[in-house]
Amino acid sequence: MLSVKNFALTCGFMWGGGLCVISLIQLISPTYGVGFLNVMGSVYPGYQEMEGLIGAVVILLYGLLDGVVAGGVFAWLYNKLNS
Template identity: 45%
Template sequence: MKLHALALGLTLGILWGGAILLTGLVNLIWPGYGVAFLEVIGSIYPGFYPGGGVGTVLLGTVYALADGVIGGVIVAWLYNVLARKFSA
Protein backbone atom coordinates (compact mmCIF):
# COMPACT_ATOMS: atom_id res chain seq x y z
CA MET A 1 0.00 0.00 0.00
CA LYS A 2 1.38 3.37 -1.01
CA LEU A 3 0.71 6.54 0.99
CA HIS A 4 -0.16 9.76 -0.80
CA ALA A 5 2.52 12.11 0.54
CA LEU A 6 0.68 15.40 0.06
CA ALA A 7 -2.56 14.05 1.55
CA LEU A 8 -0.75 12.87 4.67
CA GLY A 9 1.17 16.14 4.87
CA LEU A 10 -1.98 18.24 4.66
CA THR A 11 -3.75 16.04 7.20
CA LEU A 12 -0.93 16.34 9.72
CA GLY A 13 -0.54 20.06 9.02
CA ILE A 14 -4.21 20.74 9.64
CA LEU A 15 -4.25 18.65 12.83
CA TRP A 16 -1.02 20.13 14.25
CA GLY A 17 -1.95 23.68 13.24
CA GLY A 18 -5.41 23.22 14.75
CA ALA A 19 -3.92 21.94 18.00
CA ILE A 20 -1.64 24.97 18.32
CA LEU A 21 -4.47 27.36 17.36
CA LEU A 22 -6.94 25.85 19.83
CA THR A 23 -4.45 25.65 22.69
CA GLY A 24 -3.22 29.19 22.03
CA LEU A 25 -6.71 30.67 21.91
CA VAL A 26 -7.83 28.87 25.07
CA ASN A 27 -4.64 30.12 26.74
CA LEU A 28 -5.65 33.70 25.90
CA ILE A 29 -8.99 33.14 27.66
CA TRP A 30 -7.55 31.18 30.62
CA PRO A 31 -3.90 32.25 30.95
CA GLY A 32 -2.81 29.17 32.92
CA TYR A 33 -4.06 26.70 30.32
CA GLY A 34 -1.38 24.78 28.40
CA VAL A 35 1.45 27.10 29.43
CA ALA A 36 4.09 24.35 29.66
CA PHE A 37 3.09 22.96 26.25
CA LEU A 38 3.07 26.41 24.66
CA GLU A 39 6.44 27.28 26.19
CA VAL A 40 7.95 24.17 24.57
CA ILE A 41 6.40 25.14 21.24
CA GLY A 42 7.67 28.70 21.72
CA SER A 43 11.19 27.37 22.13
CA ILE A 44 10.90 25.79 18.67
CA TYR A 45 8.94 28.41 16.70
CA PRO A 46 10.58 31.87 16.72
CA GLY A 47 8.25 34.74 17.61
CA PHE A 48 5.68 32.47 19.25
CA TYR A 49 5.15 32.57 23.00
CA PRO A 50 2.21 31.91 25.33
CA GLY A 51 -0.03 34.82 26.21
CA GLY A 52 1.42 37.02 23.47
CA GLY A 53 -1.90 37.83 21.86
CA VAL A 54 -3.80 36.74 18.79
CA GLY A 55 -0.91 37.66 16.47
CA THR A 56 1.50 35.22 18.08
CA VAL A 57 -1.16 32.51 18.15
CA LEU A 58 -1.68 32.94 14.40
CA LEU A 59 2.07 32.94 13.81
CA GLY A 60 2.42 29.70 15.78
CA THR A 61 -0.47 28.22 13.80
CA VAL A 62 1.24 29.04 10.50
CA TYR A 63 4.50 27.52 11.75
CA ALA A 64 2.66 24.39 12.91
CA LEU A 65 0.78 24.07 9.63
CA ALA A 66 4.02 24.22 7.63
CA ASP A 67 5.78 21.93 10.09
CA GLY A 68 2.99 19.35 9.88
CA VAL A 69 2.87 19.41 6.07
CA ILE A 70 6.64 19.01 5.73
CA GLY A 71 6.77 16.30 8.40
CA GLY A 72 3.85 14.41 6.89
CA VAL A 73 5.37 14.45 3.41
CA ILE A 74 8.68 13.16 4.80
CA VAL A 75 6.95 10.39 6.79
CA ALA A 76 4.91 9.29 3.75
CA TRP A 77 7.96 9.35 1.49
CA LEU A 78 10.03 7.31 3.97
CA TYR A 79 7.17 4.85 4.47
CA ASN A 80 6.82 4.36 0.71
CA VAL A 81 10.58 3.80 0.31
CA LEU A 82 10.73 1.25 3.13
CA ALA A 83 7.50 -0.47 2.04
CA ARG A 84 8.98 -1.02 -1.46
CA LYS A 85 12.21 -2.32 0.05
CA PHE A 86 10.52 -4.84 2.33
CA SER A 87 7.72 -5.97 0.03
CA ALA A 88 7.85 -9.49 -1.29
Protein backbone atom coordinates (compact mmCIF):
# COMPACT_ATOMS: atom_id res chain seq x y z
CA MET A 1 0.00 0.00 0.00
CA LEU A 2 1.18 3.48 -0.82
CA SER A 3 1.09 6.21 1.78
CA VAL A 4 -1.17 8.76 0.11
CA LYS A 5 0.31 11.70 2.03
CA ASN A 6 3.94 10.76 1.40
CA PHE A 7 3.39 9.95 -2.26
CA ALA A 8 1.44 13.17 -2.82
CA LEU A 9 4.14 15.30 -1.19
CA THR A 10 6.88 13.53 -3.14
CA CYS A 11 5.06 14.13 -6.43
CA GLY A 12 4.51 17.76 -5.50
CA PHE A 13 8.14 18.37 -4.61
CA MET A 14 9.39 16.59 -7.73
CA TRP A 15 7.03 18.36 -10.16
CA GLY A 16 7.28 21.78 -8.53
CA GLY A 17 11.03 21.50 -8.12
CA GLY A 18 11.50 20.37 -11.70
CA LEU A 19 9.46 23.26 -13.07
CA CYS A 20 11.35 25.71 -10.86
CA VAL A 21 14.74 24.36 -11.98
CA ILE A 22 13.76 24.61 -15.65
CA SER A 23 12.55 28.16 -15.07
CA LEU A 24 15.79 29.12 -13.30
CA ILE A 25 17.96 27.55 -16.02
CA GLN A 26 15.96 29.52 -18.57
CA LEU A 27 17.00 32.72 -16.77
CA ILE A 28 20.66 31.83 -17.39
CA SER A 29 20.18 30.44 -20.90
CA PRO A 30 17.16 32.20 -22.46
CA THR A 31 16.65 29.61 -25.21
CA TYR A 32 16.46 26.64 -22.81
CA GLY A 33 13.00 25.15 -22.33
CA VAL A 34 11.15 27.94 -24.10
CA GLY A 35 8.58 25.65 -25.72
CA PHE A 36 7.97 23.69 -22.54
CA LEU A 37 7.62 26.82 -20.42
CA ASN A 38 5.23 28.35 -22.97
CA VAL A 39 3.02 25.28 -22.63
CA MET A 40 3.24 25.46 -18.84
CA GLY A 41 2.33 29.14 -19.07
CA SER A 42 -0.86 28.18 -20.87
CA VAL A 43 -1.66 25.58 -18.19
CA TYR A 44 -0.82 27.71 -15.14
CA PRO A 45 -2.49 31.14 -15.38
CA GLY A 46 -0.36 34.15 -14.59
CA TYR A 47 3.01 32.45 -15.08
CA GLN A 48 3.81 33.97 -18.49
CA GLU A 49 3.33 37.51 -17.21
CA MET A 50 5.95 37.05 -14.48
CA GLU A 51 9.66 36.97 -15.15
CA GLY A 52 12.75 36.24 -13.14
CA LEU A 53 12.75 34.79 -9.67
CA ILE A 54 9.13 35.72 -9.04
CA GLY A 55 8.08 33.60 -12.02
CA ALA A 56 10.20 30.70 -10.75
CA VAL A 57 8.52 30.90 -7.33
CA VAL A 58 5.06 31.09 -8.92
CA ILE A 59 5.69 28.03 -11.09
CA LEU A 60 7.14 26.23 -8.05
CA LEU A 61 3.92 26.84 -6.10
CA TYR A 62 1.71 25.87 -9.04
CA GLY A 63 3.74 22.71 -9.59
CA LEU A 64 3.73 21.85 -5.90
CA LEU A 65 -0.06 22.16 -5.72
CA ASP A 66 -0.60 20.30 -8.98
CA GLY A 67 1.80 17.50 -8.04
CA VAL A 68 0.27 17.05 -4.58
CA VAL A 69 -3.24 16.77 -6.02
CA ALA A 70 -2.24 14.43 -8.86
CA GLY A 71 -0.02 12.29 -6.62
CA GLY A 72 -2.71 12.04 -3.95
CA VAL A 73 -5.35 10.98 -6.46
CA PHE A 74 -2.98 8.45 -8.03
CA ALA A 75 -1.96 6.91 -4.68
CA TRP A 76 -5.57 6.78 -3.46
CA LEU A 77 -6.73 5.12 -6.70
CA TYR A 78 -3.79 2.70 -6.61
CA ASN A 79 -4.65 1.67 -3.05
CA LYS A 80 -8.35 1.21 -3.93
CA LEU A 81 -7.59 -0.92 -6.97
CA ASN A 82 -4.90 -2.91 -5.17
CA SER A 83 -7.07 -3.93 -2.21
